[in-house]
Amino acid sequence: MEDTAAPKLPATPWWTRAVVYQVYPRSFADSTGDGIGDLGGIRGRLDHLAELGVDAIWLSPVYPSPQHDNGYDIKDYQDIDPIFGSLAEFDALLTEAHARGLKIVMDLVVNHTSDEHPWFMQSRSSADNPKRDWYWWRPAAEGGGPPNGWGSAFSGPAWTLDPTTDEYYLHLFATQQPDLNWENPEVRRAVYSMMNWWLDRGVDGFRMDVINFIAKHTELVSGPQRSLDGGSPMGPQIHDYLQEMHAAVFAGRSGEHLTVGEMPGVTIDDALLFTDPARAEVDMIFQFEHVSLDQGESKFHALPRSLPALKASLGRWQTGLAATGWNSLYLNNHDQPRLVSRFGNDTEFRYESATLWALVLHLHRGTPYIYQGEEIGMTNVRFESIDEYRDIESLNHYREAVAEGDQSPATVLAGVHAMGRDNARTPMQWDASAHAGFTTGTPWIAANPNYTQVNVAADRAGDRSIFRFYQRLIELRHTLPTVCLGxxxxxxxxxxxxxxxxxxxxxxxxxxxxxxxxxxxxxxxxxxxxxxxxxxxxxxxxxxxxxxxxxxxxxxxxxxxxxx
Missing domain, CATH: 2.60.40.1180 (Golgi alpha-mannosidase II)
Structure with missing residues (x-):
């Protein structure tokens, strides 16, 4: 598809002409039969990704974890959880991926750790422990109760009272995910050391989980019963932290490493600062404006899609970062519903709407991200009972909403059907054999029942293949400079x-x-x-x-x- 008459591509970073594929390891491929995807399963499917034509694989967390939030609660940053394999198997994956021209990007989760991380276990042991200030501890507010009115993203307050010292610790997410105190320089140095350890091992960059939340509005954390009123906790120190990180981890290294920061609540003006190459912070960010447009008073209150609103949002970001900075392009990931169900018609026009959104997204300016199963048009799942779901956010929402009594259980479950994170987390559908070819055992979460019709083998063998359509889109990005930089x-x-x-x-x-x-x-x-x-x-x-x-x-x- 090379066109010698087309404009020549200027010298730009590799990720301007790249496509990234997100692997959610628990659900991608199981090589051991225990029902949980693993590194061996990923290694066994590398040819699928190489044939698709992607340039890099973003791995959701594979570190040791109690798995309260499916690995986003980490208890050891420098090892592999046995459910996924070992460091030796990770090194083998890295070697085999690189041999196929595929880069590996790790998930970096440093806003919080697991409450089983040795740092937190020391921090909670006594008020004068040397690691006490590695986390956010505060006494009860005057009159009792949490230090302020912040709420957790997973329902309930963002503060939990620890009986050992009779103080509260901050967790913007699950109770088992205490927030690190980035104001402590020892925390920052420990994180940078860990990042360098992975880069020295050969990884090609990091996707940084809720990285803008590492900087807190300290005056609100310390104030009595003060709330964000639905705003972002991001404090003004964030740019100092990211510039320091870049200097301590990436500056002076040979080659180019991808850094993409997940940043809920940021604006285009924020993104211009974060992604300006002259400021040396991150290469691109994940923003949430366009995937929030169809949400009502909560994410589980789904609204009808408005195409003009979606175009206005995506177009605004295209224009806003045109001269400086860079966009990341996505319509689904491990936290979002399947794009063909959310934005298209996943029954009568599943092939057509899956390929339409693929073409639309990949022809925007930025780096496209493909979420596993997107390349074959996987759809949302509609489990009949809340007991079949596994996601902590969905389970907490269902129990809280049903307990409040304002909605019927059926109505609450419908919201989970539409917007729950397990839509993206059911097993990858490889073929029509038992459990979609994902495992020979019992999967940790059931496969979508439509796997007998929607699977990799059927799609690739069909006359109308979504996989082949993605191949052509990726080839266009690799060969036409206008697709990358126009x-x-x-x-x-x-x-x-x-x-x-x-x-x-x-x-x-x-x-x-x-x-x-x-x-x-x-x-x-x-x-x-x-x-x-x-x-x-x-x-x-x-x-x-x-x-x-x-x-x-x-x-x-x-x-x-x-x-x-």
Missing amino acids: DFTMLEPQHESLYAFTRTLGAETLLVVANAADAPLDMPLPADVTGAELLLGNYPASSGAALRPWEARLYRLAAHTANS
């Missing part, structure tokens, strides 16, 4: 079903037109595509001005059209 212009921003935009670099203009609806659409576009070159489409013989249901096309416009 300017972005949104077209028809208020249209209810048309998602259309151009990407322009030099004299080349690419046009994306996509009909995100179940009904046909006549394209209301000023540009005449009659003489344009169709580079990719998700229907056979795509032509003319009428778009079929969930049809998406990518054109290279003729020079006279692009300049008219």
Whole structure:
């Protein structure tokens, strides 16, 4: 697909032309038959990823953990949990991935640890322990109760009273995930040392979990019964911390390492600072604005999708980071519902809507992230009982909402069906054999019952393969500089079903037109595509001005059209 007439790609970091694939190890592939995915399972499926064409694998946590939050509660940062394998197996995975040209990006979870981490066990042992100040400890507020009104992201207060010293510790997430105190320089040095240890081992970067939360509004933490009122806990120290991290970990290393920070609640102005290369903080961030648009008073209150609102959000970020900084591009991950169920039609037009959103997302400017199963159009799961779910956030929400009595159990369960994190965490669907070919044992969470129809083997063998469509998209990013670096212009921003935009670099203009609806659409576009070159489409013989249901096309416009 190389085009010698296309604009040449300037010297830019490797991740500007890369695609990253997220592996959720518990659910990807089980090599031992214990029902839990592991490093051996990932090693056995590396050829699938290499054939897909991705450049890097982001591994969700594989460190030793009590698994209260599926590994995001870490008790040892420099080892591998036995349920996933060993350090030797990790080294083998790293070697085999690199041999296939695949980079490995680790999940870095340093806003909090497990309450079983030796640091916290020492910290809670006495008020004068040397590691006491490694975490956030506060006495009860005047009159009793937590030091302030902050709430946990997983329901309930963000403070828990520890009887050993009769003080409260802070946990923005689960009770078993106490927050580290980054104001203590010893904490920061310990984290940087650990990061260097992994980079020295050969890993290629880090995805940084809720990294903006490491900086707290200290005046609120210390104040009596003060609350964020729904805002972000991110404090102003965050830029100092990230610049210090960059200097201590990445500066002076040979090669380029990927750093992507998950940052709930940040704005475009924040992102401009975080991702400005001159500031040396992170390469890109995960922001949440576009995946919050269909949520009501809580994430479990699903609202109808508004395409104009989604376009406005994504387009705003494209424009905001056009001159400085970089976007990460995603529509689902381990914390979000499946994109074909959330944004498309996962029954009658599953292939069409899965490929439409793939084309739309990958033609934006930024680094695309594919979540495991996305490349075959895996869908949300609808378990009949809350007992079949495993996610701590969903379970806590269900119990709390049912106890409050404002909604029926069926209504609460419907919210979990739509927005719960287990939608993304059911086993990867490899084939139509028992448990979707994920394990020979009993899986830790049941496979989606539709695995007999929706699986890798069936998709790759089919005439209409979502996997092959992703292959072509990735090839375009690798070969067309305009896909990587072209300017972005949104077209028809208020249209209810048309998602259309151009990407322009030099004299080349690419046009994306996509009909995100179940009904046909006549394209209301000023540009005449009659003489344009169709580079990719998700229907056979795509032509003319009428778009079929969930049809998406990518054109290279003729020079006279692009300049008219």
